[in-house]
Amino acid sequence: MNKSPLEQIKELVEFLNHCIKMYYEYDESPISDFEYDSKYRELEELEKKYPEFVLENSPTRRVGETSSSSELEDIVYETPMLSLGDVFNQDELLEFDSRIKKEGFNPEYVCELKIDGVASNVSFVSGKFVLASTRGNGLVGKNITNNMRTIKSLPKVLKNDLSIELRGEVYMKKSVFNYLNEIKEKNGEAPFKNPRNAASGSIKQLNASITKERMLDVFNYTIVDPKKYGLSSQSEALEFLKDNGFSVNPHYKLCKDIYEVFDYIDEWKDKRKELDYETDGVVIKVNNFDMQEAIGYTIRTPKWAIAYKFPALEVETKLLDIIFTVGRTGNITPNAILEPVMIAGSLVQRATLNNEDFVRERDIRIGDTVLVRKAGEIIPEVVRVDFDRRTTNLAPFKMIEVCPYCKEKLVRKEGEAGHFCVNDNCEGRKKAAIIYFASKVAMDIEGLGEKIVEEFYDLGYLKDIKDIYYLKNHKDDLMRLDGYGEKSVNSLLDAIEASKNNPLDKVITSLGIRFVGGKVSKVLAKRFKSLESLMNATYDDLVNIKDIGEAIASSIVAYFKANSNLVNELIDLGINPVLEEDTSTNKIFEGMSIVLTGKLESLTRDEASEIIERLGGNASSSVSKKTAFVVAGSDAGSKKQKAIDLKIKILTEQEFLDLVEGK
Numbered sequence: 001m002n003k004s005p006l007e008q009i010k011e012l013v014e015f016l017n018h019c020i021k022m023y024y025e026y027d028e029s030p031i032s033d034f035e036y037d038s039k040y041r042e043l044e045e046l047e048k049k050y051p052e053f054v055l056e057n058s059p060t061r062r063v064g065e066t067s068s069s070s071e072l073e074d075i076v077y078e079t080p081m082l083s084l085g086d087v088f089n090q091d092e093l094l095e096f097d098s099r100i101k102k103e104g105f106n107p108e109y110v111c112e113l114k115i116d117g118v119a120s121n122v123s124f125v126s127g128k129f130v131l132a133s134t135r136g137n138g139l140v141g142k143n144i145t146n147n148m149r150t151i152k153s154l155p156k157v158l159k160n161d162l163s164i165e166l167r168g169e170v171y172m173k174k175s176v177f178n179y180l181n182e183i184k185e186k187n188g189e190a191p192f193k194n195p196r197n198a199a200s201g202s203i204k205q206l207n208a209s210i211t212k213e214r215m216l217d218v219f220n221y222t223i224v225d226p227k228k229y230g231l232s233s234q235s236e237a238l239e240f241l242k243d244n245g246f247s248v249n250p251h252y253k254l255c256k257d258i259y260e261v262f263d264y265i266d267e268w269k270d271k272r273k274e275l276d277y278e279t280d281g282v283v284i285k286v287n288n289f290d291m292q293e294a295i296g297y298t299i300r301t302p303k304w305a306i307a308y309k310f311p312a313l314e315v316e317t318k319l320l321d322i323i324f325t326v327g328r329t330g331n332i333t334p335n336a337i338l339e340p341v342m343i344a345g346s347l348v349q350r351a352t353l354n355n356e357d358f359v360r361e362r363d364i365r366i367g368d369t370v371l372v373r374k375a376g377e378i379i380p381e382v383v384r385v386d387f388d389r390r391t392t393n394l395a396p397f398k399m400i401e402v403c404p405y406c407k408e409k410l411v412r413k414e415g416e417a418g419h420f421c422v423n424d425n426c427e428g429r430k431k432a433a434i435i436y437f438a439s440k441v442a443m444d445i446e447g448l449g450e451k452i453v454e455e456f457y458d459l460g461y462l463k464d465i466k467d468i469y470y471l472k473n474h475k476d477d478l479m480r481l482d483g484y485g486e487k488s489v490n491s492l493l494d495a496i497e498a499s500k501n502n503p504l505d506k507v508i509t510s511l512g513i514r515f516v517g518g519k520v521s522k523v524l525a526k527r528f529k530s531l532e533s534l535m536n537a538t539y540d541d542l543v544n545i546k547d548i549g550e551a552i553a554s555s556i557v558a559y560f561k562a563n564s565n566l567v568n569e570l571i572d573l574g575i576n577p578v579l580e581e582d583t584s585t586n587k588i589f590e591g592m593s594i595v596l597t598g599k600l601e602s603l604t605r606d607e608a609s610e611i612i613e614r615l616g617g618n619a620s621s622s623v624s625k626k627t628a629f630v631v632a633g634s635d636a637g638s639k640k641q642k643a644i645d646l647k648i649k650i651l652t653e654q655e656f657l658d659l660v661e662g663k
């Protein structure tokens with residue numbers, strides 16, 4: 001459904017604020033860190049593009065949580081506790097470095113492991129510990145002094161009469177986390193979900209004796225007003241903290257430039273699993289304090305520091321079972337049922353095993369200890385078996401022979417890895433097809449997710465994708481279902497109606513034709529302009545199109561032969577987009593591979609890519625010897641440097657626009 005920028009911003013703000021509330025007040029994570037970061041960035045981009053719609057309660061305008069607990073005393077900070085911006089790759093780190101250098105600085109950086117815990121502020125007067133608080137919203141925190149007294153790694157009396165305010169991260173060791181969960185399991189209690197949530201809930205206890213039982217620790221990492229102690233840099237401040245008896249993470253490093261920062265990150269991205277505490281990244285700070293002050297701050301973050309987030313590690317867990325699911329095209333996928341394990345901030349209980357060959361090649365068996373990761377940081381997958389921990393009585397994997405839904409015999413075609421249910425009336429396939437049709441990558445019907453599709457299917461309201469557009473005939477029945485009301489049903493029906501206006505390539509994608517994803521759908525839309533034209537295309541018409549091979553052509557012909565009545569009914573229902581003919585003869589980028597990098601001022605990245613493709617070119621994501629030229633916006637990073645190294649022409653955004661306009 002197409003929504004206005006204001007509607008999108010409102011939804012993102014509401015959702016992210018809900019996640020923040022759950023995270024800080026109830027120690028629950030409704031979504032993974034990766035999903036949160038993605039939605040947060042989406043909000044940032046929208047707010048940057050439409051500053052007139054920025055809301056006062058936007059999470060981008062504040063630092064941390066606002067606790068609802070009225071039983072902990074408020075502590076007001078004279079110096080705010082700011083949060084850090086996040087980056088996820090070397091290009092973004094290069095942009096961070098470039099911004100600082102553009103202001104005339106050539107900094108050294110201090111790298112520190114980013115501890116996955118709870119930010120704290122502590123104060124000492126004349127060598128004695130007097131006060132501690134949480135970050136709160138960065139301006140006002142909560143008094144946790146009694147709880148911090150239980151932390152053995154925080155000194156309570158210093159060896160001199162030093163008065164100092166410092167900040168750190170309270171955390172729970174992984175060994176302690178495992179120990180406490182063993183006790184909870186023996187007592188029949190719900191286990192802690194992860195060390196970070198356990199630390200957060202423990203440090204905010206009203207009963208300090210409970211906090212003491214949780215055996216928390218703290219690493220200190222910064223001093224408020226460090227120049228007061230004759231310190232000129234972050235590296236000096238860390239040494240000063242150590243000299244005065246404070247616990248400092250020992251793995252920090254002074255780096256002379258951003259490339260040494262890359263080396264530090266490479267060293268710790270895998271080595272971190274050897275540590276007895278969770279670290280999800282690296283904090284990079286300009287070392288010199290005078291330079292920090294000159295570089296300055298945004299409304300919520302220092303411009304002289306950034307947090308790099310690590311990609312997910314492989315995590316060990318036990319494979320409890322293997323179950324099988326059927327997809328919209330009939331493909332049967334084995335899935336691992338896992339002993340729940342945290343990966344990249346989310347609890348993983350299932351992972352894909354792809355197909356029979358994948359399982360047999362890795363000799364994966366039920367009962368094995370397996371290593372799991374998130375493919376692309378999103379989809380959990382089993383990587384390999386820890387054979388050293390295998391017991392001798394595990395049965396080898398055996399592929400099923402019939403569909404788990406309709407019990408029809410499965411087919412494995414020669415040269416293919418997958419098994420397929422070829423029963424067009426299989427209920428599992430039909431459900432999967434409807435779910436895919438409504439999904440974000442296809443028709444993007446908001447409110448018609450997997451669980452709702454399954455519920456409506458089981459109730460008889462949905463038996464095919466066309467039935468989605470007849471749900472309006474069951475409006476009164478839907479409103480009587482538990483959990484549904486007039487507002488939610490109207491919103492769903494409006495979203496369904498709006499989906500009729502989707503462009504042709506999205507409609508083609510939504511049909512779920514085997515081998516036809518988003519990219520192929522765009523090719524087909526440009527060539528055939530309408531569903532009717534595509535439906536009437538012959539094998540020869542298709543196979544002669546660039547990017548359409550024999551398998552795709554055969555699949556398209558077979559789909560429309562079997563589903564012509566369905567497609568015609570969709571057309572009759574008003575789902576009949578027609579791609580307007582491109583009458584332009586200007587193909588100045590014909591056959592060229594063009595790379596976009598950096599931030600463009602007058603165009604979005606998608607708009608620039610569309611121009612390139614409309615004029616015959618290919619918008620590529622990587623620079624190579626085959627690249628015709630690079631369009632470099634502000635803060636261009638490693639792609640621009642690679643173009644320089646390969647002596648490839650670099651255009652500014654304005655030069656690119658002049659070229660497009662024929663100037």
